[in-house]
Amino acid sequence: MRSAIALLLVLFAWPGTQLLGADGELSCRPDETLEGCLNRVHSEVSQAEAAGRDLRAEAQETNTAAVSRAITAETADKTASSTGLGGASSQRDSLAAFLAGLGLGEVTEGAEEGALLFHFNPDLFRIGDAHKLSLQALARQPEIYQPLADSVPAALAEDLDDFDDLQVDLFWSLETTRFGRRFLPHRSLLGDFYSELLDVTSRSVPELPAAATALSDFLEDYEGLRGVNLQTATFSDLPPAAAAELESRVIAIALGAARWVQAEDALGASTGFDRLPDLLNNQPQLSISGFYRSRDELAGPDIWGVEGSWEFGWANLNGLRRYARVQRSEEAKPILADLRSFVGTEVSAGTLKTAPRFAVKLKYQETDPYDISLEDGTVTLDLDRATSWFGSLATGGYLRIAEDGTQTGRWDLETEYEDVSDDPNREDRLVATLTMTQKLADGTDGHVSLVWASKPQYLGEVDEELSARVGLKYGIDRKEK
Amino acid sequence: MADVFKVCDQVPNGSTLKIDVDPAEGAYTTQVDFAISNSAPESFPHDQVVPEGVRKVLESPNAYVVSIHIHCLGEVKVTVSTRVVDPQGTEVCAHDFEVECDGAGSHLFVLIVRTRREQGGA
Numbered sequence: 001m002r003s004a005i006a007l008l009l010v011l012f013a014w015p016g017t018q019l020l021g022a023d024g025e026l027s028c029r030p031d032e033t034l035e036g037c038l039n040r041v042h043s044e045v046s047q048a049e050a051a052g053r054d055l056r057a058e059a060q061e062t063n064t065a066a067v068s069r070a071i072t073a074e075t076a077d078k079t080a081s082s083t084g085l086g087g088a089s090s091q092r093d094s095l096a097a098f099l100a101g102l103g104l105g106e107v108t109e110g111a112e113e114g115a116l117l118f119h120f121n122p123d124l125f126r127i128g129d130a131h132k133l134s135l136q137a138l139a140r141q142p143e144i145y146q147p148l149a150d151s152v153p154a155a156l157a158e159d160l161d162d163f164d165d166l167q168v169d170l171f172w173s174l175e176t177t178r179f180g181r182r183f184l185p186h187r188s189l190l191g192d193f194y195s196e197l198l199d200v201t202s203r204s205v206p207e208l209p210a211a212a213t214a215l216s217d218f219l220e221d222y223e224g225l226r227g228v229n230l231q232t233a234t235f236s237d238l239p240p241a242a243a244a245e246l247e248s249r250v251i252a253i254a255l256g257a258a259r260w261v262q263a264e265d266a267l268g269a270s271t272g273f274d275r276l277p278d279l280l281n282n283q284p285q286l287s288i289s290g291f292y293r294s295r296d297e298l299a300g301p302d303i304w305g306v307e308g309s310w311e312f313g314w315a316n317l318n319g320l321r322r323y324a325r326v327q328r329s330e331e332a333k334p335i336l337a338d339l340r341s342f343v344g345t346e347v348s349a350g351t352l353k354t355a356p357r358f359a360v361k362l363k364y365q366e367t368d369p370y371d372i373s374l375e376d377g378t379v380t381l382d383l384d385r386a387t388s389w390f391g392s393l394a395t396g397g398y399l400r401i402a403e404d405g406t407q408t409g410r411w412d413l414e415t416e417y418e419d420v421s422d423d424p425n426r427e428d429r430l431v432a433t434l435t436m437t438q439k440l441a442d443g444t445d446g447h448v449s450l451v452w453a454s455k456p457q458y459l460g461e462v463d464e465e466l467s468a469r470v471g472l473k474y475g476i477d478r479k480e481k
Numbered sequence: 482m483a484d485v486f487k488v489c490d491q492v493p494n495g496s497t498l499k500i501d502v503d504p505a506e507g508a509y510t511t512q513v514d515f516a517i518s519n520s521a522p523e524s525f526p527h528d529q530v531v532p533e534g535v536r537k538v539l540e541s542p543n544a545y546v547v548s549i550h551i552h553c554l555g556e557v558k559v560t561v562s563t564r565v566v567d568p569q570g571t572e573v574c575a576h577d578f579e580v581e582c583d584g585a586g587s588h589l590f591v592l593i594v595r596t597r598r599e600q601g602g603a
Binding site: 033034035038039042043182183184187188190191192193194195197198208209212213215216217218219220221226227229230231253254257260261264265268269273274276277 | 484485486487488489490491506507508510511512514516517518519522524526527528531542543544545546548550552554555574585586587588589591593595598
């Protein structure tokens with residue numbers, strides 16, 4: 001068909017099409033419908049281009065995508081594990097099924113052996129877009145309270161029921177344009193960037209909008225196609241002249257679409273648009289949580305506490321907004337040129353690659369007074385109310401970046417101070433932990449931690465004791481499949 | 482490779498094209514561009530596409546080439562539902578596009594819709 005041959009000659013000059021092999025057939029087959037031909041031609045062109053595009057896509061993979069994958073995989077693992085609830089009793093299994101059945105939430109295994117974690121559906125607690133609330137309950141396998149354990153018969157543990165050690169946690173975080181890491185508050189900004197990105201793409205690949213306009217005009221105006229249903233008609237059903245005209249427009253739009261995606265991908269990387277998740281992931285995060293742990297008398301005293309945390313990364317969307325105001329005007333909203341320039345600056349400074357973080361946490365905890373006497377008088381224990389304050393500072397960042405841009409090695413330093421001044425049985429303590437984590441080839445994480453404690457008794461469990469107050473912990477975190 | 486192009490032909494005059502993108506919130510952004518025969522093109526940016534959806538009355542005689550742009554920014558599965566409903570409310574054409582993203586990248590879907598030309602029409 002003459003028009004197809006002419007188009008082929010034109011396309012031969014386009015570098016992208018040189019990847020087309022001898023099998024690439026840039027014409028519609030007689031037995032194909034309009035849709036069939038469009039999709040086949042587009043698929044063949046895209047596949048020919050795929051090798052180059054995939055390499056770029058991998059190189060441009062964002063930090064957040066990697067983090068997001070890890071979180072999703074973790075969630076998927078937890079969800080999968082919820083189908084087999086280990087040693088949980090039938091009473092707890094029934095409650096899990098009840099919650100899931102009513103759409104109230106889901107149940108997973110807790111970190112501690114035999115524990116169950118009930119995640120309540122966050123939609124139940126929505127109080128506006130700016131406030132994210134979540135509720136969960138942790139049912140631990142109840143055990144005899146440690147100070148009593150050596151003095152009471154082990155058989156007493158059988159008196160404890162499934163829910164005799166239950167903790168309820170309520171979490172709140174602020175989700176606005178200045179705080180939080182959800183896309184929703186930034187939807188308008190992202191949408192504006194995208195419209196601009198598409199404008200730039202259409203200037204660099206005018207073939208697609210031109211081909212779309214040409215096809216719509218042709219379908220409406222061409223006499224030979226009136227009354228023909230192009231959903232079902234094949235090219236052999238069409239008058240030869242109409243088939244040839246349609247074919248040339250089909251090939252033009254299929255090629256235009258393939259080239260458009262390639263160009264948009266390249267612009268997404270070069271303008272910094274694809275780094276938006278990294279900027280979002282570095283936004284400050286403000287959250288407060290509270291918990292109440294209710295225990296049977298044999299399992300120990302009740303405890304409640306509240307914790308606030310504030311965390312931020314250096315290169316973030318707040319910084320981009322400030323950058324636009326400084327560069328242009330006080331009211332300026334960031335545009336694509338600001339994004340490109342800002343991301344370029346942050347990449348040069350290394351802050352997007354190393355993603356340094358800083359976090360502050362403050363926690364207050366109160367343990368109820370505890371007074372127990374067994375009937376036979378063999379054991380009595382009387383403890384006063386105890387309060388403690390915890391404060392922690394943490395910082396960290398990535399150290400190693402793989403050739404494909406994936407961040408593989410990171411360091412984290414956390415210091416935690418616990419003030420238990422009003423508890424005569426305990427001493428204040430300071431613990432500092434420096435952790436190095438490295439992603440391994442099989443997707444697992446290897447980690448080594450150097451722990452220092454102000455008193456030997458606070459060093460905790462370590463794999464290697466270097467001195468009374470310094471130890472090493474190491475291991476490999478395997479992800480369950 | 483999933484189909485990028487879909488066709489709805491001979492839809493009745495006055496039908497409504499409905500385009501809905503799910504999920505309403507996620508690691509992606511979108512825009513819908515219309516090329517309309519012998520008319521100026523129209524664009525619907527993200528805020529007009531999500532979450533309310535695009536609604537367009539298809540007037541005869543006309544042909545529409547609708548480009549649905551999705552740009553992923555992380556791990557997300559996006560479904561684009563396109564429905565043509567005639568003036569009586571009957572669904573006359575339905576196509577879904579779906580993309581499962583594991584990182585940043587662009588995706589394009591194209592829907593071609595042509596209205597039925599009434600006898601004696603222009």
